Amino acid sequence: MNKVLCRAELEIPHPDPERLLYARGRLNNSSTRAEQLRSDRTSHTHTSLHLSLSIFLLLSSKMSLYRNIVGTSAMDYSSDGRAHKAGTAVDERLDSGLDSLREDEAEDYCESAREEPVSDEFARLSVEEERWRTEITEDGDTYLHLAVIHEAQDMALKMIEMSIKHPFLNQQNYQRQTALHLAVITEQPLVVERLLKAGCNPTVVDNNGNTALHIACGKGSLTCFGLLTQNCSAFLPSILQTPNYNGQKCLHVVALHGFLSMVESLICFGADINEQEQCNGRTALHLAVDLQNLELVKLLISKGADVNSLTYGGYSAYHLTHGRQNADIQKALHDVTDQSLRDLPESESEDSDDEYVYDYDSYELHSDEEYDDIKVMGQE
Numbered sequence: 350m351n352k353v354l355c356r357a358e359l360e361i362p363h364p365d366p367e368r369l370l371y372a373r374g375r376l377n378n379s380s381t382r383a384e385q386l387r388s389d390r391t392s393h394t395h396t397s398l399h400l401s402l403s404i405f406l407l408l409s410s411k412m413s414l415y416r417n418i419v420g421t422s423a424m425d426y427s428s429d430g431r432a433h434k435a436g437t438a439v440d441e442r443l444d445s446g447l448d449s450l451r452e453d454e455a456e457d458y459c460e461s462a463r464e465e466p467v468s469d470e471f472a473r474l475s476v477e478e479e480r481w482r483t484e485i486t487e488d489g490d491t492y493l494h495l496a497v498i499h500e501a502q503d504m505a506l507k508m509i510e511m512s513i514k515h516p517f518l519n520q521q522n523y524q525r526q527t528a529l530h531l532a533v534i535t536e537q538p539l540v541v542e543r544l545l546k547a548g549c550n551p552t553v554v555d556n557n558g559n560t561a562l563h564i565a566c567g568k569g570s571l572t573c574f575g576l577l578t579q580n581c582s583a584f585l586p587s588i589l590q591t592p593n594y595n596g597q598k599c600l601h602v603v604a605l606h607g608f609l610s611m612v613e614s615l616i617c618f619g620a621d622i623n624e625q626e627q628c629n630g631r632t633a634l635h636l637a638v639d640l641q642n643l644e645l646v647k648l649l650i651s652k653g654a655d656v657n658s659l660t661y662g663g664y665s666a667y668h669l670t671h672g673r674q675n676a677d678i679q680k681a682l683h684d685v686t687d688q689s690l691r692d693l694p695e696s697e698s699e700d701s702d703d704e705y706v707y708d709y710d711s712y713e714l715h716s717d718e719e720y721d722d723i724k725v726m727g728q729e
Contacts, residue, residue, distance in 0.1 A: 481508070482517045489522035497531040497540060505532075509543045518549040525555045533561045538572045545580040552584050558593035566602040566611060574611060578618055589620045596627030604633040604649075607642050616652050623655045630661035638669040643677050656686045665690040 481492045490498075493512075496505035505528070512518050521527055529549050532540040541561075545551065554560055565573040578585060592598050600620040603611040612633065616622050623632050634654045637645040646666075650656065659665055667686040670679040683691065 482512070482515075485522075489524075491517070491520055491522075491528075493517070493520075493528045494522055494526070494531060497528050497535060497537065500535060500537065502537060502540060505537075505540050506543055509540070509547050512547065514548040518544060518547055519553060521553065521555075525553075527553050527555075527561075529553070529561045530555055530559075530564060533564045533568070533570065533573045533577075536568070536570055536573060538576055541573050541576050542580065545576065550584075551577060551581040552587055552591070554591065554593070558591075558595075560588050560591055560599075562588050562599055563591075563593055563602055566599045566608070566615075567606060569603075569606060569608045569611070571611070574614070578614070585618060589615065589618065592627050596629075598624055600624060600633050601626055601631075601636065604636045604645065605640070607640060607645055609644060609648055612645065612648060613652070622649065622652055623658055625658070625660070630659070632658050632666075634658070634666045635660060635664075635669060638666045638673075638678060638682075641673060641675050641678065643675065643681070646678050646681055650681065650685060656682055657690055659690075667691055 485491050486495070493505060493508045496502075496508065509518065509528075518529075519527055527549065529541065529544045529551060530553075532544060551561055559567075562574070562577045565577055581588070589599055593602075597605070598620070600612065600615050600622070601624070603615060625632055626636075631639075632654065634646065634649045634656065635658075637649055656666055665686060667679070667682045667690060670682060673679070
């Protein structure tokens, strides 16, 4: 059973040697968090890896004390099971197992970390009931989640190697993100590849209904996209048919972002070019017209997109060209569209403009930037 770590931040050490630990700020938006992670991208030395494992051993004993005092038990995903998140005097006193370390003690831990190989540290963890697999933070993050988020790649790869075909690889945090979701978000292709080869499940969805492939499609990450499509062929048909909670499948996501090569690849992999969004029935071609993306319109037509497909409101892609400034798109669709679907009834022309104004600037593929410590606004 999983054990909940203390309310404190349990972090992979920041590479700055002047700081033993840095607390993660609760950021107000996902883009700020992404910028922070990018700014922190420096190589973790072996010392930081050793030290983080030494810190784990220290905190394990601290957590035993914490659980004895506050009565925390096995993980409970109900609201009652998370009641200890409210601050208490005990929480404040035990906010971090490292807070009470004196400078000389910290130096001792650093020194011992330099002298002991990473493999020896992991061997000690294995002997101690593999507690690195069962301990989680108040946000539901495992040590693997944290290693991926902070790009401690050596540590992440070692944990993956020791967890081949193990359910640990598919464990989700409170955002329902697996390590695979986070590896795609932080664009760590080696971790993505090792996770897939170790047996993680690429069909798992996060709080927004996105698989890891949805996220790669939204980010335009060609490397992660390639790894996901090449290393999970048995799951690919299912993933391509999985809509997120916006009603969009992977093809819709890449069409929204205008990634032509990925659109072409998904069609080759078997994505239905005429698949409709679940919310309003738009196909990738409708989205291309809405985006005024001439190259995408031409590509979809050349791949056999049904130009006469109608949305749930009864509109063809050609209907959406009315009132637009791009005559080239209208010309590309005119001759191939059924004559009965070219003219927009005057009584509906004004309404159609309102129906199909889509705020693409505000569109976000939520899971590709949200992290475990950011509150989700909920499924819409």
